Structures are given as structure tokens and as C-alpha cells.
Amino acid sequence: MTLLTTVFAAVICTVIWYKGAPKSEMKVGVLCWMYWGASLMWLVDAIFEYAELHEEYFTPAPADMLNDFYLGLSVVALGLVIWLIILLVKDPKGVVKAALFRKKN
């Protein structure tokens, strides 16, 4: 469930990035890299788990599924927070700078 949630987040971010490309004013690319990186790593985790559990892997207990989904959502939220910090620090549109330094008339 965590893998699935992250893959969906990665796909949505990639579509948003593609729509805005080649401009990257919102730095959506950061989110794409982060979510795809995590998805690939969780894919490996899933393969190892499947090798251990076999068909049981596809029939998780509802409580486990809910916990994994909760984790997946938390991971997506953490990714968004990291992205927001990078966006505000790099400030590609100069919004933060403009808010900090007002023009003197």
C-alpha cells in the first residue's frame, strides 16, 4: 500500500511537471525525483517480501493495509513538506525576497 501510494504520487507529480515544462518555477521536479526514488526502493522491498510470503503478499490483513496506507500518506506529506522548504529557500519566482525587501519609494 505504501508502494502504491508513492507510485500514484510520483505519477501525478510527473504529469504536473510535464505540463509546466520546460519552465520549472514551482520546482515540481524535486517531488518527482523524491517519489520515484522512494517508489523504486519500495519496489525492491515488495519483491523481497513477495519472495518470502508468496501469494500471501497480495492478501494483507485490513489493519495492516490501513496502517500501510496511513504510512504512505505520511510519506507523501513529508515529501511535500521537503519540497515546500526547497521551494521557499530557492525561491525561483523571487516571492520570498519580494516579501522581505519592499521597495523604498
Next chain:
Amino acid sequence: MACFLVPAAEAVVTTIATKVMKSKEANPETVKVQLDGAELVEEEKIPFSRKLGWLNKLLWGGSALLAFEHVWHGEVVPWFPFLTAASNPADAAEMLHEMSTAGVTMAVLVTAVWAGMLIVSSVIEKRAKKALPAES
């Protein structure tokens, strides 16, 4: 248990390599390409350091989110020795086994996907050059 440490270690190495490469790279080569099939525009060819940056971002991003998962499961703690499995030899052995199997596979898969991206980008670059009308 601590599988994310392997791709994180790779990320450290590739980040250093990127910084070194960036400082040694000369001015990027410029090529004329048709981006939207209409006008010819002069674009800079992506230097290898930037392509290596893609791998950095994949590795750092993935490792950060996986580290959070380990915190969630109580496998990483904010006090010494930081990894709960490191507190006794039996768990430590299991952790090292997981790092050498799942951790290494994660690093290899991410690197393989990045290598695939390099091949695809090189093919796109070559096609863009070939599609150009002969310069008079």
C-alpha cells in the same frame, strides 16, 4: 531494518563526484535543435554532472522517505546507537544481511534506472541532431 543506508551511502559518493565533475567541466557544448518541430533554437547540451545530479536526487529523495518509514516502524531512533537492531548482535547480523541483500538491490535498481535514462536521453539527443535540416 537499515536498508536505506546503502543507497544513502551511494548518494554521498555520487554527490561528491558531481561536485568534483562540475568544477572540472568546461563550457557546455551548444547544439541547434527543433524543440517543437518549428523553429531552430540553440540549446546547451546537458553536461554529465547534471545527469549525475538526477541520480543524486533519486538516491537522496528515496533514502529520506525510506528513513522516515524506518522511524515509523521504530527501527531508527533519535538516541545512540540510532538503529534499534544495532543494540544486540543477533539483530545486528540480521540488519547487515538485509543491507547486503535488499539495500544493495535498491542501490543497483536505482542506478540501473538512471543508466536507462542516460541511454534514452542520449538517443533523444542523437535523434534531435539527425532531424536537423542540412546547414547551408
